[in-house]
Amino acid sequence: MAECACICGMGSLQGCRCPQQRQGPAEMAPEKNLEADRAARCCLESGGIENPMLPRPPPHCSLQDLPVEMLVEIFAQLPGTDLLSLAQVCTKFHHILHTDSIWRRRCREEFGVHENSQNLEMMGMSYPEVYVKLFHPYRHILGLWQLDTDCRGYRGLLNVVVDGLCITGWIYRPCLNTHVHGPIHFQPSFRIRLKERKSAVVECMEGRLSRPHHRHMQIWKDRFTMQCKKTDRQTYLPRWLRRDRGLGLLQKDRHEYDCLTYRRLYLPPSHPDDLIRPGLFQGNCDFYGLTTVMLSFHGKYARVTQIMGNSIERLEIHLMRRIQLPDGEFFRNFKELSRIVRKIDKQVIQEQQQLQEEGTEESEGHGWQSPAQPSIRESGAAALEDQPVRFVLPVGVESGDQNYPRTCRMCFYGMDTVTSDGFAYPRGFPGVFILFDENHFGFICLDMKFFMLYGRVQNTFQNVEAPSPQAFLEMLKNIQS
Structure with a gap:
């Protein structure tokens, strides 16, 4: 039987569609390697014998072909903002991203949450819900803020932190008897939490009765506003300022403080040549x-x-x-x-x-x-x-x-x-x-x-x-x- 002497190996000439003619390996030009490789695949598909000297083409592999356990481990290392987009790629990824361990790790690494899964189950919540409905939409307000007001008002200090499964805003109220040594003492001003698998709510924790009530919040890049309909909470102006301004101005202050605007504060970067740490x-x-x-x-x-x-x-x-x-x-x-x-x-x-x-x-x-x-x-x-x-x-x-x-x-x-x-x-x-x-x-x-x-x-x-x-x-x- 006539034999095909193409570069892909010895095979039957019958049915071979390879246009290559017989030639020795030494006569092959380097620029023809790609063409010879295509010819080898052509001969192999038509019944020729595979040449063991040539590398086999890499098998086709997709991320979706990986085991579910491996995908869970990979997804758990990605930022939560990327996971929200990844869930829209395909149905398989969407189902995998409902795994509680992925979001538990994201909550721990990104927000420092160390809660027990059993506590979440007793509250009727899951880690995906806590991340998507609480931490993700309100992540921009974490940090230090300054009460934005005119020169006649008193600029306060607000620190917003993750507190367990809540986000709490702690406000600093100055006191005339406070010394410069030691830490600043904060008091709770508001908290953001989930209620029975619903969207997060903002609760005001200020007022003479100390009863949490609803607050409306709007968030921008470097500032946010809060509006409260309750007017029974005391203003935190210093005593001397409250005394000098009088009752009429205090009523105006109370009305102004029912709609507060905060601007973000950054701490100064440190440089080795600084006299002391800023x-x-x-x-x-x-x-x-x-x-x-x-x-x-x-x-x-x-x-x-x-x-x-x-x-x-x-x-x-x-x-x-x-x-x-x-x-x-x-x-x-x-x-x-x-x-x-x-x-x-x-x-x-x-x-x-x-x-x-x-x-x-x-x-x-x-x-x-x-x-x-x-x-x-x-x-x-x-x-x-x-x-x-x-x-x-x-x-x-x-x-x-x-x-x-x-x-x-x-x-x-x-x-x-x-x-x-x-x-x-x-x-x-x-x-x-x-x-x-x-x-x-x-x-x-x-x-x-x-x-x-x-x-x-x-x-x-x-x-x-x-x-x-x-x-x-x-x-x-x-x-x-």
Whole structure:
């Protein structure tokens, strides 16, 4: 019988559709390998003999062909937002994604939920329902928020966290007797939970009767609003502000606080060249009570931005203008301290005027995007290596907190700008920024002859990282405006 001598192997010539003619392997050109491979398959399908020297084509495999157990393990490692789209691919995936263990793992890894499945069964719920109806639609409100109000109101602080199978909003209510040391104490403001396999409901937990009642919530990217029809809850304005505003304004305040708007807060990113770790600090003042501020570093500057209080305050610290401390202790003579600070202040004004005349603006700082200035890096190292200097308040300077550290590390020139009741001072108040240690700093305002002590907030917060440096700077601008 005549035989086919094509490259795919020896086979019967009868029925072979291969156009190849007999030729040796050495005569094969490399560019004809693909054509020869197609010919081999042609001969094999027509009854030829397979050449064992050629690799067999890979078998056709689909994700749907995998065992269900393997698919469950694969799906459990994907983000929950991807699983919602994956359930629409085919009927098999849709049924597999009803497996409780997949969503139990998503709830644990994404939201820290460690509930027993039996507890869910007793409540008539499942993990897919908890994720899809509760955690997924309300995931954007987790984190730290600031009550958005005008200068006449009091800016509060709200922390929204996952609390078991609920989402709870904890609000901070300031007190005049609170010290700057220790954690911030929050009280429950609202909770979001599922009720008997239905959609999630928002319940208000404020009011003199402490009876949960319905709240209406609208969520945007970086803010959300809450509206409550109950008016029996007390306003959380400070006592001195409630006393000064009178009954009529309090009724207006109560009406305004029935529809609240919150804006998202990001904590400042940390950089190795920062003098201390940035974050939230609290300060106490006899007149204003406790206030919460945010310390952030921006290259040649550091900023202390007020987060909570009845006014908008920003302290700008010039890290390139360090004040040399006398040997042994801080300035005891206020006149000498004032002379040095005002001399620096005059230089700053002249430089700013020169920049305005030249039509150029100094950069607001690069912070974590670029390395800090060498002198700033050296100052940070010096703050850790130098011996602490004894700190005493200058004669004539008052303080809202007498429990301040008795030693300090460094001092810098700073400018305090305050906006209160819609009025902004033209320049602000020069003063001295005092770095005590990793958890404390202070500021002496020369014009008011007042010393403010700030202590680091000991609370830990989740979902407070800014998605980008630009997003954090934009948030600061919104606070200051």
